[in-house]
Amino acid sequence: MFLSITTTQHPATNLGYLLHKHPDKVQTFSTAGGKAHVFFPEATDERCTAVLLLDIDPVELVRNLKVPGESRMLQHYVNDRPYVASSFTSSAISSVYASALNGRCEDKPEWLGIPLALEAKIPALKVKGGMGLLERIFQPLGYTLQAERLPLDEQFPEWGESSYFSIILQHNISLQQLLQHLYVLLPVFDSERHFYISSNDIEVLLKKGETWLKDHPERDFIVRRYLNNISLAKMALARFIDDEGNEATGVEAEPINLEVEEERLTLHQQRLNAALEVLKTSGAKSVLDLGCGEGRLLKMLLREGQFTRILGADVSFHILQVATRRLYLKDMTPKQKERIELIQSALTYRDRRMVGFDAAALIEVIEHLDLERLPALERAVFEFARPATVVVTTPNREYNAHYAMPEDKFRHGDHRFEWTRQEFAEWVQKLSEQFGYTATIEGIGEEDPNLGAASQMAVFKRSVE
Structure with missing residues (x-):
């Protein structure tokens, strides 16, 4: 992965002074995830370019994460970390x-703070x-944005486009401002930050962000995505408000609206409580938590002596390390x-490690899959793993009106779909008939007489074989 910064401000070679890097040298630094190299492919008074090249070592990443040998899979070593701008880029900038x-x-203090003709190129940035x-992130800051969506594979155009973009940002601002923007905003796009x-x-x-974040129209989104924690985001957003509830500029501010996120937290706990109760009453002793995330349900299962064998699976090895820490496994x-x-495992593939369990839980998991990939998960869980009890929860799309959300928006940026109660019921009926289960459906959370409950839960019981 590389980030290039170019200026045409005469004399352009002053870029080297501002960056504290000599244009005639290639310099190498140790940084998070590997090495960072800085070099200047061009350095004249008319045009100067500095390139920050990150050499990320996937093997070293796995070692640092201390992934057990038996849990290591190809994805640990072959992923987009070496090629895509991410939180590693932000760390390298800092x-x-x-x-x-x-x-x-x-050496050039008079150049500090003055606007320069700057251009930043990022050849690969994942943007879901x-x-x-x-446009919503960069254009309010005054950037001229050029972006090209990259194909999944140039050799197979029928595969379609990827979620990766090659971008060029142009602006007349100080170098410090450009770096501050990149430092904050690159982790906002990175859901796998290190x-x-x-x-x-x-x-x-x-x-x-003190000179620009307060007035950014996507301020709340940036804060939430950067901190990746609702409680911390609320604390940070509150700092923008004075004691009278107004912005520091004296202009009346819109109230910080984190009610939806806070309700989600409470609702998520209700989902976990409901799932736990089903698992307990099922008599299960061995349980699969599929898409276990940071391990909240796992922690609840561990408190119950009834469960003697618990397996948590997630596709993200990073999030599994978070779960390891939060569960104090070591x-x-x-x-x-x-x-x-x-274990690290993709739920759309058959995995023998998941066979032989009494029960399985998929708490807010299915909506994160593309619909065309959902049948693969159905077979992996209901045909191959085939536990006697399966608990599935997913949002009720009809209830989104309670949050005053537009009809074309989902509750989470990573959701690929959200179903109405009727759509969910049809899916549950189809699975029951296809794989030999019976099922019941109930709502979770506050229930609206017209919209239904915020979430919906299906409990599948395998028919006697």
């Missing part, structure tokens, strides 16, 4: 370009929100460790 990011330049999201978020990151975000006694195992 370490390799620290002086420029913080507005320091001893498409061109619209890129670092953990704490309350200290609120100060970092506010410091780097601190468990040997007897406790015998009860639980975490």
Whole structure:
């Protein structure tokens, strides 16, 4: 992955002074995930370009994450981390370009803060929100944006386009402003960021965004995605509001609307409680948590002595490391460790490690799959793994009107679909007939007489064979 910054501000070679990097040298630095190289492919008074090239080592990433050998899969080593702008790029900016990011330049202090004709190129950035999201993020900051969606494979155009974009940003701003924007915004697009978020990151975000974030129309979205934690996001957003509830400029501010997110948290706990109750009453002793995420249901299962074998599976090895930390697996006694195992696995493929369990739970999982991939999950769970009890929860799309959401929007940016109660019931009936289960459906959360409940849960019971 590389990030290039070009200026045509005469004398353009002053870019080297601002970055504290000599145009005639190739410099290498240790950074998160591997090495960072800085070089200048062109350096004249008319045009100067500095390239930050990240050499990410997937093998070293796996070692740092301490993934157990038996849980390592191809995806641990073959992924987009070496090629795509991500949180690793943000970390490299903060370490390799620290002086420029913080507005320091001893040799050319008169160039600090002055607008320069700058162009930044990022050849690959994953953007699930498409061109619209890129425009909403960068155009309010004054950038001229050029973006090209990349194909999945140039040799197979019938496969369609990917979610990756090659982008060029142009603006007349100071170098420090450009780096601050990139430092904050690149992790916003990265759902697989490599670092953990704490309350200290609120100060970092506010410091780097103090001159531009407050007035950005997507401020709340940026804060939530950067911090990736609703409680921390609420704390950060509150910092923009004075004691009278007005913006620091004195203009009356719109109220911070985190009610939907807070309700989701409460609703999610209701889902987990409902699923746990079903699993307990089923008499199951071994349970699969499919799409286990950070391990909230796993933690609840561990508290119940009834469950003697627990397997958590997720496609993201990063999130499994978060679960490992939150469950304190490394601190468990040997007897406790015998009860639980975490594995990296794609739920759309048959996995023998999932066979032989009494029950399985898919809590808010199916809506994250493309509809054309859903049949593969159905077969993997109901035909091959085939537990006696399966609990599935998913949002009720009709209830979105309760949140005053547009009809074409989903509750989460990663949702590929959301079903009405009728659509969910038809899917449940189809699976029951196809794989030999009986099923019941109930609502979870507050129920509206017209819209139904916020979430819907199906409990599948395998017919006697």
